Amino acid sequence: MNNTIFTRDRLINLSIIITTIWFLWFAQHFFDEYTIRIINNVAIFIILAVSYNLINGITGQFSLEPNGFVAIGAYVTAILTVDSEAMLYQYDIEDPYPWVLALQSNFGWALFFSGTISALLAASLAFPVFRVRGDYLAIVTLGFGFIIRILAINSPEITNGSLGINDIPEFSNLYWTGGMALFTVLAILNIIYSKYGRAMKAVRDDEDAATAMGINTFKIKTMAFTTSAFFEGIGGGLLAALLTSISPDLFTFFLTFQLLIIIVLGGLGSTTGAILGTIFVMAGLEWMRFLDEPMNLFGFETEALPGMRMVVFSLILIFVMLFAREGLMGKKELKDLFRRKKANK
Amino acid sequence: MILEVNNITKKFGGVTAIKDTSFSVKSKEIYGLIGPNGAGKTTMFNIITGNYEPTEGNIKFHGQRIDGIKPYKIVHRGIARTFQNIRLFKSMTVMDNVLIGFDYQATYTYLESIFRLPRFFSEEKRVKQRAMEIMEVLGIAQFASEQATSLSYGQQRKVEIARALAANPQLLLLDEPAAGMNPNETHELAELFFKIRDEFDITILLIEHDMKFVNHLCDRVMVLDYGKTIFEGHIEDAIQDEEVIKAYLGDFKHA
Numbered sequence: 001m002n003n004t005i006f007t008r009d010r011l012i013n014l015s016i017i018i019t020t021i022w023f024l025w026f027a028q029h030f031f032d033e034y035t036i037r038i039i040n041n042v043a044i045f046i047i048l049a050v051s052y053n054l055i056n057g058i059t060g061q062f063s064l065e066p067n068g069f070v071a072i073g074a075y076v077t078a079i080l081t082v083d084s085e086a087m088l089y090q091y092d093i094e095d096p097y098p099w100v101l102a103l104q105s106n107f108g109w110a111l112f113f114s115g116t117i118s119a120l121l122a123a124s125l126a127f128p129v130f131r132v133r134g135d136y137l138a139i140v141t142l143g144f145g146f147i148i149r150i151l152a153i154n155s156p157e158i159t160n161g162s163l164g165i166n167d168i169p170e171f172s173n174l175y176w177t178g179g180m181a182l183f184t185v186l187a188i189l190n191i192i193y194s195k196y197g198r199a200m201k202a203v204r205d206d207e208d209a210a211t212a213m214g215i216n217t218f219k220i221k222t223m224a225f226t227t228s229a230f231f232e233g234i235g236g237g238l239l240a241a242l243l244t245s246i247s248p249d250l251f252t253f254f255l256t257f258q259l260l261i262i263i264v265l266g267g268l269g270s271t272t273g274a275i276l277g278t279i280f281v282m283a284g285l286e287w288m289r290f291l292d293e294p295m296n297l298f299g300f301e302t303e304a305l306p307g308m309r310m311v312v313f314s315l316i317l318i319f320v321m322l323f324a325r326e327g328l329m330g331k332k333e334l335k336d337l338f339r340r341k342k343a344n345k
Numbered sequence: 346m347i348l349e350v351n352n353i354t355k356k357f358g359g360v361t362a363i364k365d366t367s368f369s370v371k372s373k374e375i376y377g378l379i380g381p382n383g384a385g386k387t388t389m390f391n392i393i394t395g396n397y398e399p400t401e402g403n404i405k406f407h408g409q410r411i412d413g414i415k416p417y418k419i420v421h422r423g424i425a426r427t428f429q430n431i432r433l434f435k436s437m438t439v440m441d442n443v444l445i446g447f448d449y450q451a452t453y454t455y456l457e458s459i460f461r462l463p464r465f466f467s468e469e470k471r472v473k474q475r476a477m478e479i480m481e482v483l484g485i486a487q488f489a490s491e492q493a494t495s496l497s498y499g500q501q502r503k504v505e506i507a508r509a510l511a512a513n514p515q516l517l518l519l520d521e522p523a524a525g526m527n528p529n530e531t532h533e534l535a536e537l538f539f540k541i542r543d544e545f546d547i548t549i550l551l552i553e554h555d556m557k558f559v560n561h562l563c564d565r566v567m568v569l570d571y572g573k574t575i576f577e578g579h580i581e582d583a584i585q586d587e588e589v590i591k592a593y594l595g596d597f598k599h600a
Binding site for chain 1: 416426458
């Protein structure tokens with residue numbers, strides 16, 4: 001069908017990539033520190049949400065594990081980038097193992113190992129996990145998240161226990177987080193629009209029919225799970241290098257829950273939706289901070305009401321889910337919206 | 346003989362769904378599996394496709410045993426099926442549904458798709474072309490980019506058959522393909538099956554209730570009743586066989 005190098009789809013993709021890179025450069029040079037901080041956060045959560053959506057939305061395997069993989073990624077990056085002197089100074093509960101002190105790398109490799117270790121763990125976890133389907137899968141993966149957190153608390157020689165690791169060099173900047181977010185989105189879209197993505201959707205729609213068409217459903221689910229874990233690990237590494245200090249409390253079920261809200265709000269199964277959902281939730285929550293402060297409503301002075309923004313936010317969530325059952329985007333992508341318009345003409 | 350079913354028995358707990366059943370299908374034949382509801386026909390399909398393991402007996406495809414092999418591997422060996430109640434992938438287009446059948450035949454790797462390497466493009470192009478060819482034979486090519494579930498019932502059937510053909514089978518199992526169709530559609534479907542057999546050079550094994558349809562289409566049939574074989578042979582003889590009439594219409598002598 002398309003023989004030229006510059007087809008319409010490719011031009012759209014290219015312009016999106018260039019706009020994103022330009023936006024990152026512009027933001028880095030002209031935005032204030034607070035805004036940059038929010039954009040960093042949004043970029044990291046885009047990585048997490050888009051990769052979580054691959055297993056939950058595209059493959060339809062309702063799992064609740066991302067906090068576990070994010071924690072692993074964060075700890076790997078922290079251990080690899082904090083130098084041994086700082087570690088000896090920080091580890092109060094137990095002395096760190098010699099290998100924990102010895103392992104050092106630059107930030108790029110640290111991120112790579114964060115992703116790889118998460119992915120390896122996911123691949124081995126797939127054997128017990130994908131023996132069960134549906135609600136049982138959710139419970140098994142939920143347990144995994146708890147186990148990782150408890151392991152982090154109870155192995156102070158590696159993770160410094162509940163004190164966590166501090167003084168992580170602040171490597172994360174807009175180019176790292178934005179660049180990784182861009183790479184993640186492109187990689188996952190490329191997976192979705194390939195035979196692997198089709199097979200994942202087939203598993204979601206009808207697992208038995210997928211098997212009857214010659215698809216090894218276990219392998220496909222494992223691929224989706226492992227890929228998702230890889231990017232969640234990288235997201236965790238970036239998060240550690242952005243926050244500069246991590247502790248097990250950061251990686252509770254609340255993190256998974258937040259991601260779940262994002263992808264359900266955006267539309268389970270839509271990558272565009274996951275990105276929109278992230279921006280909506282992360283930026284929206286920041287923007288609504290004024291609700292927590294004392295306000296002047298038509299001449300009435302109200303007191304500061306901490307938590308007010310969460311109430312308003314929950315209401316907005318409820319309304320969105322009432323009027324858009326399938327989330328903001330449903331299962332559609334940006335591309336499908338263009339196509340729909342063309343068909344209507 | 347392309348398919349040999351030897352002394353298959355299948356028990357679910359205390360219930361014997363199929364009892365000591367044997368039959369064999371010749372290459373390029375259209376073979377019918379008929380019988381009243383609950384006779385064990387679909388169970389037989391599930392055993393051939395590897396979804397159930399037989400309690401006793403074995404199944405040979407091209408002389409090699411296939412019982413106990415995982416269902417998706419049996420598809421790779423060359424047996425594809427359709428379902429009694431249409432089971433298309435609801436969120437996908439007709440084209441994507443058919444492409445699922447090509448899944449194991451497109452030979453690019455995961456990394457090649459992530460980084461969009463040349464083999465991804467050439468293989469995608471190849472399977473899409475093949476998918477279009479199959480859809481053209483079945484007369485559904487014009488719906489390629491439509492949502493699969495937006496089509497009419499008869500067309501959804503064809504999509505399901507196209508999807509099964511995409512898996513490049515030598516043996517096609519059709520579970521009640523004419524169910525819910527009017528006589529015109531049924532007739533058209535029968536002609537389509539002859540066409541499919543000749544164009545794709547395949548053997549067809551089908552379950553059906555519509556005797557006119559079976560009579561028109563099948564070379565040989567086997568009649569099952571409560572898991573037992575009550576007839577095997579040519580269709581003309583089957584409709585005159587006393588046992589078969591008894592199973593379908595009831596026993597008049599003792600009524």
